[in-house]
Amino acid sequence: MDRVFGYIAARQEEFVDRLRALCRRPSIAAQGIGLAETAAHVAALMREAGIPSRVIPVEGGAPVVYGAARGTGSRTLLFYNHYDVQPPDPLEEWASDPFAAEIRDGKLYARGAADNKGNLVARICAVEAMLRELGELPVTVRFIVEGEEEIGSVTLPRFVREHPDLVAADACIWESGYRDLQENVVLALGVKGICYVELEATGANRDAHSSVATIVPNPAWRLVWALATLKDRHERILIHGFYDDVLEPTEEEMAQLRRIAAQRDDDAQRRDYGLDRFLLGLSGVELLKRHLFQPTCTICGIASGYSGPGSKTVLPRRAVAKVDFRLVPNQRADDIFEKVQAHLAQHGFADLAVRALGNENPARTPMSAEIVKIVAESARRVYGREPLVFPSMAGTGPMHVLTAPAAIPTVGTGVGYAHSNNHAPNENIRIEDFVDGIKHIAMILHLFGGGR
Amino acid sequence: MDRVFGYIAARQEEFVDRLRALCRRPSIAAQGIGLAETAAHVAALMREAGIPSRVIPVEGGAPVVYGAARGTGSRTLLFYNHYDVQPPDPLEEWASDPFAAEIRDGKLYARGAADNKGNLVARICAVEAMLRELGELPVTVRFIVEGEEEIGSVTLPRFVREHPDLVAADACIWESGYRDLQENVVLALGVKGICYVELEATGANRDAHSSVATIVPNPAWRLVWALATLKDRHERILIHGFYDDVLEPTEEEMAQLRRIAAQRDDDAQRRDYGLDRFLLGLSGVELLKRHLFQPTCTICGIASGYSGPGSKTVLPRRAVAKVDFRLVPNQRADDIFEKVQAHLAQHGFADLAVRALGNENPARTPMSAEIVKIVAESARRVYGREPLVFPSMAGTGPMHVLTAPAAIPTVGTGVGYAHSNNHAPNENIRIEDFVDGIKHIAMILHLFGGGR
Numbered sequence: 001m002d003r004v005f006g007y008i009a010a011r012q013e014e015f016v017d018r019l020r021a022l023c024r025r026p027s028i029a030a031q032g033i034g035l036a037e038t039a040a041h042v043a044a045l046m047r048e049a050g051i052p053s054r055v056i057p058v059e060g061g062a063p064v065v066y067g068a069a070r071g072t073g074s075r076t077l078l079f080y081n082h083y084d085v086q087p088p089d090p091l092e093e094w095a096s097d098p099f100a101a102e103i104r105d106g107k108l109y110a111r112g113a114a115d116n117k118g119n120l121v122a123r124i125c126a127v128e129a130m131l132r133e134l135g136e137l138p139v140t141v142r143f144i145v146e147g148e149e150e151i152g153s154v155t156l157p158r159f160v161r162e163h164p165d166l167v168a169a170d171a172c173i174w175e176s177g178y179r180d181l182q183e184n185v186v187l188a189l190g191v192k193g194i195c196y197v198e199l200e201a202t203g204a205n206r207d208a209h210s211s212v213a214t215i216v217p218n219p220a221w222r223l224v225w226a227l228a229t230l231k232d233r234h235e236r237i238l239i240h241g242f243y244d245d246v247l248e249p250t251e252e253e254m255a256q257l258r259r260i261a262a263q264r265d266d267d268a269q270r271r272d273y274g275l276d277r278f279l280l281g282l283s284g285v286e287l288l289k290r291h292l293f294q295p296t297c298t299i300c301g302i303a304s305g306y307s308g309p310g311s312k313t314v315l316p317r318r319a320v321a322k323v324d325f326r327l328v329p330n331q332r333a334d335d336i337f338e339k340v341q342a343h344l345a346q347h348g349f350a351d352l353a354v355r356a357l358g359n360e361n362p363a364r365t366p367m368s369a370e371i372v373k374i375v376a377e378s379a380r381r382v383y384g385r386e387p388l389v390f391p392s393m394a395g396t397g398p399m400h401v402l403t404a405p406a407a408i409p410t411v412g413t414g415v416g417y418a419h420s421n422n423h424a425p426n427e428n429i430r431i432e433d434f435v436d437g438i439k440h441i442a443m444i445l446h447l448f449g450g451g452r
Numbered sequence: 453m454d455r456v457f458g459y460i461a462a463r464q465e466e467f468v469d470r471l472r473a474l475c476r477r478p479s480i481a482a483q484g485i486g487l488a489e490t491a492a493h494v495a496a497l498m499r500e501a502g503i504p505s506r507v508i509p510v511e512g513g514a515p516v517v518y519g520a521a522r523g524t525g526s527r528t529l530l531f532y533n534h535y536d537v538q539p540p541d542p543l544e545e546w547a548s549d550p551f552a553a554e555i556r557d558g559k560l561y562a563r564g565a566a567d568n569k570g571n572l573v574a575r576i577c578a579v580e581a582m583l584r585e586l587g588e589l590p591v592t593v594r595f596i597v598e599g600e601e602e603i604g605s606v607t608l609p610r611f612v613r614e615h616p617d618l619v620a621a622d623a624c625i626w627e628s629g630y631r632d633l634q635e636n637v638v639l640a641l642g643v644k645g646i647c648y649v650e651l652e653a654t655g656a657n658r659d660a661h662s663s664v665a666t667i668v669p670n671p672a673w674r675l676v677w678a679l680a681t682l683k684d685r686h687e688r689i690l691i692h693g694f695y696d697d698v699l700e701p702t703e704e705e706m707a708q709l710r711r712i713a714a715q716r717d718d719d720a721q722r723r724d725y726g727l728d729r730f731l732l733g734l735s736g737v738e739l740l741k742r743h744l745f746q747p748t749c750t751i752c753g754i755a756s757g758y759s760g761p762g763s764k765t766v767l768p769r770r771a772v773a774k775v776d777f778r779l780v781p782n783q784r785a786d787d788i789f790e791k792v793q794a795h796l797a798q799h800g801f802a803d804l805a806v807r808a809l810g811n812e813n814p815a816r817t818p819m820s821a822e823i824v825k826i827v828a829e830s831a832r833r834v835y836g837r838e839p840l841v842f843p844s845m846a847g848t849g850p851m852h853v854l855t856a857p858a859a860i861p862t863v864g865t866g867v868g869y870a871h872s873n874n875h876a877p878n879e880n881i882r883i884e885d886f887v888d889g890i891k892h893i894a895m896i897l898h899l900f901g902g903g904r
Contacts, residue, residue: 152763192663196763205726209875210776211644211846213750214743215730220751221683228680231673233800274657278667291666298665299672300757300766306774307755311604311648311809313776313848314752322758324662324765348685357763394663396765423661 001451004442007133008125012435016108018045019121019434020101022083023110029084029151035062038083042145043067045121049128051143056163061155062147066166069127071137073449078142078169080402080410081120082149085112086423093425109428114420116175118429119437120145122415123173126441138449142169144402149175152358153398160401171371171448172408173441174399178416179433180388181268185379188412189372190364190392191399192295193327195336199223199344200353201319207305210313220304223319226349230297230323230340235280237297239343245330249293252367253391254285257292260388261285292392296326322357326396333359363399364392369409371448378443379413382436413440453903456894459585460577464887468560470497471573471886472553474535475562481536481603487514490535494597495519497573501580503595508615513607514599518618521579523589525901530594530621532854532862533572534601537564538875545877561880566872568627570881571889572597574867575625578893590901594621596854601627604810605850612853623823623900624860625893626851630868631885632840636715637831640864641824642816642844643851644747645779647788651675651796652805653771659757662765672756675771678801682749682775682792687732689749691795697782701745704819705843706737709744712840713737744844748778774809778848785811813852816844821861823900830895831865834888865892 008015022045027038039055039062046053046067053067062084088098088111096102098111108118123143130137144167148154160167180186201219208216231237249257261284270278278287300323305316325336341354365372372389379387393412403410415437421427460467474497479490491507491514498505498519505519514536540550540563548554550563560570575595582589596619600606612619632638653671660668683689701709713736722730730739756771758764777788789808796804817824824841831839845864855862867889873879 194765196765198763203727208725209847210748210750210752211778211848212725212743213748213776213778214746214846215734215739216725216727217731218750220754224676224679224751224754225685227676233677273660273664273668275655275668279669282667287667291664294666296662296665298662298670298767299676300662300764301759301768302672302676302754302756302771303759304751304755305753307753307772311650311774311776312752313646313648315750316753319754320759322763324665324763326663326665394666395661396663 001443001446003133004129005439007129008435008438008442015121015125015438016431016434018125019118020108022117022121023101023108023112024099026099027084027112027147028087029062029148030087035084035147039063039065039147042083042120045124046143049124050131051124051127058155058159064147064159065143065145067143069131069137069141071139071141071449073139075448076140076142076169077445077448078144078167078172078408079123080172081123081143081145081175082116082147083120083145084147084150085115086150090425095426103431106431107428108431109426111427113427113429114416115422115427116149118434119176119414122434122437123441125438126445129438129442130445137445138451139445141445142166149397152360153401156398157401160405164405167402168406169408172403172410173444174410174412175397175414176416177413178420179418181265181418182263184263185383185385185387186390187375187379187387188390188393189367189410191362191395191397192392193331193333193360193362193400194358194396195325195327195333195356196358197323197337197340198355198357199226199321199323201226201351203317205317207317208315210315213315216315218315219319220316222349222352223302223304223321226344226347226352227299227321229343229347237295239339241339242295242336245332246295247329249289249391256367256389256391257285257288260390261288263388291394292390293328295328295331298324300324326394327362329362329364331362333361360396360398361400361404363404363410365409365411367391371409371411374447375411375413375444378440378447382440382443453895453898455585456581457891459581460887460890460894467573467577467890468883468886470577471570472560474569474573475553475560475564476551478551479536479564479599480539481514481600482539487536487599491515491517491599494535494572497576498595501576502583503576503579510607510611516599516611517595517597519595521583521589521593523591523593523901525591527900528592528594528621529897529900530596530619530624530860531575532624533575533595533597533627534568534599535572535597536599536602537567538602542877547878555883558883559880560883561878563879565879565881566868567874567879568601570886571628571866574886574889575893577890578897581890581894582897589897590903591897593897594618601849604812605853608850609853612857616857619854620858621860624855624862625896626862626864627849627866628868629865630872631870633717633720633870634715637835637837637839638842639827639831639839640842640845641819641862642781643814643847643849644844645783645785645812645814645852646810646848647777647779647785647808648810649775649789649792650807650809651678651773651775653678653803655769657769659769660767662767665767668767670767671771672768674801674804675754675756675773678796678799678804679751679773681795681799689747691791693791694788697784698747699781701741701843708819708841708843709737709740712842713740715840743846744842745780747780747783748776750776752776778846779814781814781816783814785813812848812850813856815851815856815862817861817863819843823861823863826899827863827865827896830892830899834892834895
């Protein structure tokens, strides 16, 4: 691999320039900006690297970029990434234009630098280095690069149903990973699912003067009472059957949580949020266990009536809440949605409208999967330290859509770090992490292909 | 009184012009617009009518217009009115400029026409008619016209404390009254009080990604749980001691409620709000009793996190609710505020900030007071029908501030009607009601002064 690493070192500046060019293309799924152009750009980047590629249209959605290069070995490794980014707002908090891709102090600042263009370009560059320096790949690689991850991968299920052959693989490298506050290399083996619902209560046909609150129903109260039946003050979710399919961590996963807890500084994270204590006063292994293995029920938003300065004596006509359930294996988003509906009806809130606004299933790869050992060993060799393997992320992604049909074991790794500011102003990666990430992917290809 | 009524009939157009001129002056307390100018205008109107007047500055607030004319009899009647108006928004829903005072189909359209300039001018004109036609007044009259009613009469308590002599009277005519959908002349003997509070829960130092809802406290949940302890789904307010000082209606008041219920069409009001049923399925006397004699606890507004279109997976840093308690005799606003604070502390919500944003005590005059009989008899003579005497309004006003210190019996009557649109676009009064209102006040002065 020394030759491959030499190639990477020699072309480091060129690789960074490729990433900057891609970051200069706004590709904002939520606003439908620049998606087709960016897809074409990604396909061209792959071809430049020696990876045959094409842009595949998806009915009603952003196109998917598919790339594939045959290897000498029998195995196939799938890379999942996305070329779309979050909107850059609030613009005024950026120190430089979010699409200028400026480099300062060894860091590349751009919307999408960490999430997810840096990872995508690192992977393409790694394949190029192997191909150019060795003349062949030890394994077949496939790239699936979608353009709707930031809006919930709306049409990815359709793509996977229509092209099962294009996502077939022996293992999958998920979109991202990062180095934490203590510079641990964090790998992750799963994602949570999500069931995002909007609840709406309605009352009179108009906002009324609050003096009629004696006799006119108040939808804000209906909504508050309904929400209060969903979860109690001890954070127990009260929906019948909600926890039925929740998998407890295995012995192996618990052992891993203890290893992670020993490496992590809860207090740093707690102080970063400005909190006196974490929820329920948890810390250490119990905090991690809850964070990674427990589902949630979260009010993401609630609005009714007057919320400006001072007072207004109004009886609102309407009240809306957005509630996000994060799900763990083996919960299913459609089942949870039905249980929420049934719960509200059973508790006398059939008058509330319940709308599904997001729906993804959880996914998790066992600690014992071979690809886990290979990605970890590659990290040891490239980063020179023991990586931290998280049994799951707390976040959500379309892992289930892509990897569940063929039960593909999956590991997330990537070029972010603790202050990458994903989804926030001044998103950035460290150039050094980007280069290490290229090497890491090359080493994974090497070991997964049977190299030593 | 025929001569007085003749004077009024002869000068009807001039009186309407006076009202239009006053309505053309924007005087918006919430925005501090035109208050001093309008106060001067009102004082001049009084002088023009033969009522000595002056504008009295109030430290930190809008000036009060004070007018007084001596009568031959020993008694004093106090008129309470206000020259400020609600903001005219939403402007686009007005058929004519809210400060143009246009007349269409026998109605005068203007912000303030009904609330409260029409009533004020009618009273001034009534006094003028008595003075000019009879050469004297049978009772002394005092006018207190404040400029902050629409923002909660903020400095009126200070004015009353500093000028107790100016508000001394044997009876008081409150600012307003109206003719209902069935053209009943509605008089009212009281107002509810109010205790308006803002509750705020705070969590982390920033909005967070909702994936950390496992471990980071959610102020939206804290607020929902806290609110749910205030009132149950049967509309029972759960604050300890909340109902302790609530007066039940007297036998006389209950008899009056039965008379009102026989005159009223609940269904028309219900349909107007677009409701299948009133709260708790009430109707008739029970509906009225609850409406006029029960306190409320109303969520006027609640806001936290994301409430735009679609979904956003955010864990909010802050949640705020505005809650309005309407109070009945003998509840006291400051006592209720303390009970709300104590309730939240006792129920484990000492972390919530509780701010008082409004504070007025309830007031109610007994049905048996002489001024009630006089105003009712005057209505019979002028309108030719039996008025509907409401033991109280459901709304709030500074009646307690003005009339409680000297226990002045008080009745509300005025020139509005069922579609006057107070606080709404296209506020208006019928010219005919305005003229009848002038006569009604003149008759009250006549009878209160011992006339027959």
